[in-house]
Amino acid sequence: MTFTVLTAEFMHESNTFSRLPTALGMFRADTLLMGDEAIAVRREANTELAGFLDVGRARGWSVIHAVSAHATPGGRVTKDAYDHIAGAILAAARNNRDRLDGIALGLHGAMVPDFTDDGEGWLLARLREIVGPDLPIAVTLDLHAMVSADMVRDAQILVSYRTYPHIDMRETGAKAAALLHRTMAGKIAPRTLRAHVPMLDEANAGRTDIPATRALYDRAAAAETGGVLAVSVNAGFTGADVACVGPTVLAVHDRNDPSAEARAREVARDLAARIWDGRRAGGNVFLDVEQAVAEAVAWNGDGPLVIADYADNPGAGAYGDATALLEGLLDAGVDGAVFAPMVDAQAAAELHRHAEGDSVTIDLGGKNDPAFGGGPLRLTGVIERLSDGAYIGDGPIQGGLPHSFGPTAVLRVDGVRVLVVTETMQMVDLQQLRAFGIEPAQARVLVLKSMQHFRAAYQPIASRVIVCDAGGLATPQASRRSYVRAPRPLWPLDRDFDFTAATDP
Template identity: 60%
Template structure:
């Protein structure tokens, strides 16, 4: 029997403390493509869609891909953008009602829309209203999901990445597809249980390279080989989204047709949830103040590779503005040389620099224009324009290999010994091509200040002499009490030290 499967991707992560909304333009900059166009763009890269296609090929499906809509982490999704994407997905399902055997979705898990704090849960509610309660639905999640109870109830099968940096997107997509195939064929009767942990984030944000989650991921992989246990998903949470069900949650998808699987699934979920809670004081990062980070840079011996300073708090990948200036100012004040600061997301400055030509010396205000209270205000700097570009680059590293991206209007301004990558569109540092494409060889610089929390490690840690992590005081500061939480259920750790589990 040839199964007919409908697929879609709707992936974005939303910071509720950020001003404005994620609009259609933000999806168009990253990915907003339907059908074959989306497959052409994403079907041969490290993407969920590529994994869906792998499963379809293996199992001989008739697969219909509706849409791929992805936007860099930002403010909540506007009603216009949310309704357009969900509308296309639901319209396609409605048009094929009774003619499809399953649905396979690439989701994030920390999507917040203008009118719906659980963006994925609302999408699934709309889908269920069309197809009824029994049609098999499988979905993938980013491990930084605030995985809600509604999500667990509305789809039978969940597969969350097990790597951070995320290098297993395609693997996760295929796994979800194969589990869906088993359900459509009647070989399994999947359902998912959830255990929530009253924390804002897992202590290391789900890192798979160090810390206690390394062992938990290994356990989860072994548990997935047990009879009746189909998937064990460890979701680390996303504290930049102030929603009621924020925080780490464990999903265990099991086969109701296997005797005792329900009991074993509960044991697995409880054990992982307890492990996450018990490790709440185990943060592996040392968050350096700006002055301490720059002091290390000042005397750093780069003979074995550059010093990488991760600007953790201004990570565009968690929805921060990406225009904080505290770290840059300290680097300039310290007169660092052979240093890079990337990126500075400042469309106004990028456009102004494009009014000049490469080689010109200009004086311009950059950064700090969104919320100077988080990370510092604008800096008026004089420098030489090293590069002007349309911002296009093609990733070739572990995360972005084969994917085309754009920073939009882009310039490199060299101020004293620091090259500043000034861009228009949002993107954290994921790939070395984000520097090479604009004339910067990261292997030949002494200091690389990169706006990213963890994903930078996949491409840049192999060339680094040392990596340090800096809290520049920007919107995604690890000092969570600085953010005005209103919706999250209390008590919750670490806002409430007396929280129990």
Template identity: 60%
Template structure:
């Protein structure tokens, strides 16, 4: 029997402290593609939709992929954008009968009108199709999972790696479970455990032994009878919502005797381990001044010094235009350094009014919210490269996918080359530099705006990696962000709380 499956992706990680709204234009600047176009662009890479297609081929489904909509992490999603994309999915679900639905979601999408974007989407979908059709969902490791989400969908599979390199595997896993559910071989249900924390202490880093052990345990439990998927969601501290915090989900087979009770035991045991480890942070955060001094003294042996500007990570919805680290590198007269990216559409446009080789004076960075990470820098330098910003990634995360930074320039100021971009992306792939004439392995210092994803592509070429807190919007000092909706007490805002 050939099953008819509807699939879609609707992915956004919303930083509620960021000014503005994420609009349809922001989705279009990243990924806003109808079925066949989405499959052509994303179906060959390390994506959930590629995993869905793998499952469809393996199990012989007729799969209708409706839409892939991804916007880069940013401000809350505008109502009109949410309604438009959600309607595409709902209308397709109503248009014909389906045996199952497969959704690639993030889990931390916050529209401007609700704390729970994924719960809202699932509620609308259930209102359209009823309760009998199984729904399988993939989630980012940084999901905030609400009770409503678990009630409305049957199967959940989250990534198990950070840096995220298993998106396709997650899609395949969700597809296998959906096929079994459609065939009546399993009766999937999901249970949830939650702890009152902004996020898991190491944000789900799977290169940290303490946190990696949690994900190893999750994978081991999936071999138990009746346990179909174990997902550990580290949470997203940059979203001020009533559903903040890490969660553990276990999707189990209701038809297997004892599986429900065992699923509950697993969720609570792993959640307890997350809570007990809440004060064991792996990162040591340098000031920008100390990072610059280290950069000044660095003598390459096997590669560059990498300074991760953790706080200005566009991948957490930060503006990506904080200037504190750049200013410190320039003040210390650091040579042969790269800052990437500096997201400043105004500066990129001004540089594109000139030509390669011109010397230009202009204000760079710090224009979105100077109170987080510093104001604009008045700099004079030379234009080394001008580009439309298109590149094809070749690292473990992007793996052949095409992306675009918009009008882009490389601007040399003293000993520092600044990659000035229009669109928002974190430093995630070496081709974000190589395409624009910067060979990362040959440089002394790489100052990369990223928390963790940079490690997948850049850590293998590094002499040393350090992490810096530039005071930008994604600062690890959570008390600098004005939480209002977070349910108190919550760790670490209330550091002495106990359960």
């Protein structure tokens, strides 16, 4: 039997503390592709859509793809942008309602539009109004999803990534699609249970490269037997001040299996309790600017010293223009260094009014909120490269996908080459430097604005990795952000309270 399936991807991680709203142009700058064009670009890459299509083609699905949309994390998504993209999905569901057998959605789980705290829950509720209560909906989620009760109510199947850095998007899409196919064929009757933990995020933010957190995902995988169809551990996202903030555990079970619900509840409660019990066991050691700079000055290893500028990670909605760490490197006379990226559209435009080889004086960075990571630096340097910013990734995360930083320049200031870009993006791929004439393996020091994703491509070439909290908007010092809507008590903002893991519904 041939099934007709509506597919779509709509992903954004929204930092509600950011002053910069995420408008439609930010999706266009990253990914905003409709229908067959999206399939052509994303079919063979590491994407959820590729996973959906892997299963669909093998099983003879007729696929109606609405849209693939993604923007770099930033402030709340504007209503215009949300309505444009969600509207494409809802219109496809409305126009094909009578022939749909199922829906497969690649979502993030931490999208916050400016009119609701739960972008994914709102979309799923509107879909249910169109297709009714019974049509199976499968959803993939980012490992950093904040999963609401509404999401669990309106999607039978929810499956999240199990890697951070995220390298299993296609695999996750295929897993969700396989469960959707079995549901459409009448072989299973899935339902998802949720356990929520009152923390801003899991202690290690879901890092799957360290044993303490890897054990959570190994336990989840081991529980997937019989009628327990999928178990996901979501680390949560500290940058959103919303009611559903915090880690969750999701357990999809088959209602046709009499014992599956009890086992699903047991594993969800167990994993939620483990997350809570490990709340004090953070794996990162955060250096301040002075400490990180001292490491850079002293470094004499065979390969690069990688300094992760954790707090100014654009991948968590930080501005990407914090200057404190760059200022420290320059003041200390560090040489052989690369600093990437400095997100400053104004500076990039000014540099593009000059030519390669020109010496220029410019105010760089620090223009969005100097309270988080420092204000603009008046610097004089030499323009080494001017570019339109386009590149094609070749690493585990972005491999095969075209991206662009927008107008981009490489500015050498004393011993530091700074990648000055227009569009906000974190460092996850070696081509983000190689495409602009910088060989990362030859740098003495690599400063990368990223929390964790950089490790997928950059850790293999690094001799050492250190992590710096230079005070950007994504600082691990949560008390520097004012949480108003998040429910209390909430670790680590509150510390003297008890928690007993439970599931809902």
